[in-house]
Amino acid sequence: MVFESVVAEVLNRVLGNFVNNLDASQLNIGIWGGDVKLTNLEVKETALDDFDLPVKLKFGCLTRLVLKIPWSDLYRQPVIADIEGLNLIIVPNKGVIYSEEKAKKHEKGEKDKALARLEENRKRRRKPPDSASDTFAEKFIATVIKNLQVTVRNIHIRYEDKYSHRSRPFAVGATLEGIDFKTTDENWNETIHKEVVKVVYKLVSLKNLAIYWNSGSELVSDLADNAAISQAMNDAIVINNRKPSGYKYMLEPINMQAKLALNQKPETDNSNWKIPKIKLILDVDTLAVAVGKFQYQDLLLLLEAQERFRTAAQYLKYRPHLNDYKGHYRKWWHFAYNAIVEEIVRRRRNNWNWERMKKHRRSVRAYKDAWLKKQTEKNLSNKDRNIIEETEEHLDMFNLNIARQQADMEIDRRGLTRLEDQPQGWVNWAKNWWTGGGGVKEKGESVALSSGDIMTKFEQVLTIEEKAKLFDAIDYQENIPPTDYPKHFVENVVIANLSLLMVVIEDALTLKFSIITTRIEHRASAQAIKWL
Template sequence: MLEDQVAYLLQRYLGNYVRGLNKEALKISVWQGDVELTNMQLKPEALNALKLPVKVKAGFLGSVKIKVPWSRLGQDPVIVYLDRIFLLAEPATEVEGHSEDGIQEVKKTRVREMEMKLLERMQRTKTEMNNSWLGSLVSTIIGNLKLSISNIHIRYEDIESNPGHPFAAGVSLEKLSAVTVDDDGKETFITGGALDRIQKFVELNQLAVYLDCDISPWYLDKPWEDLHPSEWDKVFRFGTKNGKPAEGLTKKHGYILQPVSGYARYTKLRENDLADSHEPLQKASVYLDDVTLCLSKNGYRDILKLIDNFAAFNQRLKYAHYRPRVSVKTDPSSWWKYAFNSISDQLKKGR
């Protein structure tokens, strides 16, 4: 039963965000205890539905590995590996509108109703699970989960915010890992009442943030969806582990945060431990080596332009339900109506 639930959840959530998910192969691998999914492309439309000021141009998930020790579940940890997460984003310039009035308020009402139902359902489920063997098992799995994420590169390219001065910003990370530890900092496995007091050790390798000014966007001679996995590596590896610029794609990064490594420790205490103590219920300590920050004059200029562009997008989004779906030349009167309704809303809010 638990195997079916795991397979269902993976299909449901991964299927919404990636292409190339083989449901039957996934179900078989879950039952065997070793789930391995490789070379999946992210669906841009899945994230674009969030109405963010940026949209996904291309994305790639190289490898997902999940090791589930079914025969010793509750005694050995579940291990999750993610490798080669590459994401390319760009400004979201179009805001889709709807002609019917009041649709925004209807959406808000529906969201509030769904939130209330979801909270009630979660509360009932939490109460039932806390009193069941399954709830105890799930808590044990989550409390001892081992996570390893490697080779992440998220890049944002912008040719619109500051016309004539295209720029690109990105975050890269070689590795991030997290394990459960004891009071001495050694990896351990906890069960029972010990789950009320969890300690996690997180290791960070080569985290970097860059901003490349006056640089052209990456140009490829084929569509992103046609790239071979090795070609995704060639393009995105620069900025992660031992990367070099792919020929004809980019130059050396201008780092805001030079590649930095470190570690962190997270502790959650039992509520009973706080009776005679002034310690916080949750505490996190972060230690970084050789932190170097730098921002050029041109970088500061581009950041200000980016903020202005995001603010303009959010302003348009407020009145998207009035926005016509035709061009100004096709139907000028509908755009005058759009302007009138938007200004009227502003005046009503002002009063």
């Protein structure tokens, strides 16, 4: 079946990139059997490296990951996910070493994302979204939510910094006792829906979410072994409203319930459009926020350090691999000289070089012609494909956008037909929806997913019978026009109730607000929002 292979590929790719001790063969066996149990997973210290952040992972572990997927009755039995014991310690990345290959890869990835957004915006301006596709997406998502049950327990993510303020290291972290995402009946009692129901009820319970900021803190990452680190991280989690000693909370532990009701067919519920399509009720007991003097000082120092890193990132390729200035003055002066000459002097001279301008002009014209062919011809030649790839690699976003706009104007002027204007089946739409509009097959364009082409495999493997079964499960029919809701129909409602709000500035101010309620109503057909 197609879904097993899709889930197997996604889990192998994601977990393989972030977990050290993953047994891929055992994982595949578990997925195909519908029962995955992974314990004591070690998160790779390189997990954050590809993001080029000013931080790195010092320690990471996941105690337990359980997935139960009933393949034999996927559309009627619950899919259960259980995550327990995720501990992460993040520290400043002071030893950043410039890698030309990684820098080019990161730059290309960012450019590909920007180009994909431009192309998606262009398509939306030309052609309004397909309402039938939106209907399929809504029904598919509603079915997934109906069958999904998630439990998360004991999460602790901690950032430790001994560089921003060398005489007073600090630690900031978020802890969570648990989240439960369950299916219920109309009275919010847990249940399982084996058949298609008109209204799906989900209850989300959040227990003891807290954020702390300890100034002058001992660093957990300096402990002797991983077992001691894990124990210290687990001991810091607020359990059953028991707060550990020695922690100064900026956000006191909060408990919350979210009640979600999804009305899948408002047109047939016999309520005369009085029951909203989506109704969300948020109930929070107490929300307490506190800031102390040292916390505020540490926050300013952290923001200054991050700003320095962002400024220095532009010149990282010229920077010597040194942490101190003393005894290395000559190298630092060479660094300053090279940065100014390469980034300012030579770039300015090169911009007005006649040969460079002629080359740039030829490159933009070639890209415009190749892009025009890509938009209008089914079989793009290797030459044109190479022109697109090479030009997108060295040309900046401004010029690429100009060239694409020129190609679009020429297509309209010559009366050519774009490939996107040809009719598409549901699978082609599903591919675009699944990849977020950015996953395209051509090399150099796919940014939402890498070369795995998950939805391509989905299209190749899905049979007519499986397609019919999917449509039946989500109560969807092809070629049936979507319902036009009346303008007075309140489609979405969000209600938030807060019993007590406290804001504390240490030694200066304390504010308390009791019983805060707000209600937001959205009438999509009238493009109207009401806030009460």
